[in-house]
Amino acid sequence: MKEIQMKILVDIDGVSGDLVGEVLDRLNERRDMKFTHEHITEWNFFHPDSDIFNDEELADVNEIFCQEGLTNEIKLMPGIKETLEKLVKEGHEIVWLTAPWKLSKTWCYDRTVWIERELGHISKNIIFAWNKECIPGDILIDDNPEFLMKWKKHNLMGQTILFKQPWNIKVGKEQGLHFMNDWNDVQSLNVAMTCKRLFR
Numbered sequence: 724m725k726e727i728q729m730k731i732l733v734d735i736d737g738v739s740g741d742l743v744g745e746v747l748d749r750l751n752e753r754r755d756m757k758f759t760h761e762h763i764t765e766w767n768f769f770h771p772d773s774d775i776f777n778d779e780e781l782a783d784v785n786e787i788f789c790q791e792g793l794t795n796e797i798k799l800m801p802g803i804k805e806t807l808e809k810l811v812k813e814g815h816e817i818v819w820l821t822a823p824w825k826l827s828k829t830w831c832y833d834r835t836v837w838i839e840r841e842l843g844h845i846s847k848n849i850i851f852a853w854n855k856e857c858i859p860g861d862i863l864i865d866d867n868p869e870f871l872m873k874w875k876k877h878n879l880m881g882q883t884i885l886f887k888q889p890w891n892i893k894v895g896k897e898q899g900l901h902f903m904n905d906w907n908d909v910q911s912l913n914v915a916m917t918c919k920r921l922f923r
Contacts, residue, residue, distance in 0.1 A: 802906030
């Protein structure tokens with residue numbers, strides 16, 4: 724039987740590339756601090772309501788987010804190339820679905836350059852959107868539980884995968900979302916794809 728092709732929507736920050744790590748590296752160097760991923764316990768750590776940073780640190784975080792070239796310098800997540808290359812060979816379509824940062828003048832350009840350099844051989848299809856629920860697909864892989872839950876409401880037959888990060892574990896468990904530990908966690912990815920085939 725011929726493999727059913729799927730459109731797999733893949734987030735960038737916290738899923739394909741380590742934006743948080745780059746931001747923390749710059750913050751730590753600036754303030755001689757030692758923040759790690761484990762300190763980031765909520766997705767919107769850059770928001771004024773967040774309790775993770777004090778006011779001065781938060782101001783630095785938001786200034787770093789606006790720096791030219793930031794999204795072109797993040798590290799690639801381990802294992803992503805190998806896993807997605809295999810999916811493409813199996814006939815599945817990969818679409819990069821990422822939220823823009825409107826306060827940065829070069830965010831989308833830098834992000835596009837990074838994707839084409841690091842992952843362009845897998846897919847050059849890029850969609851910038853905050854309202855990810857408006858983008859149809861078979862599977863959405865994201866690190867933001869809210870994005871996944873909204874997307875599922877608008878794509879009832881689609882499957883969602885929460886890419887495990889310190890900032891989404893609590894909410895993800897509370898909402899009963901399907902976790903993927905990393906890009907080597909092929910079993911979790913296969914479960915979502917099998918469910919999609921059954922309900923297609």
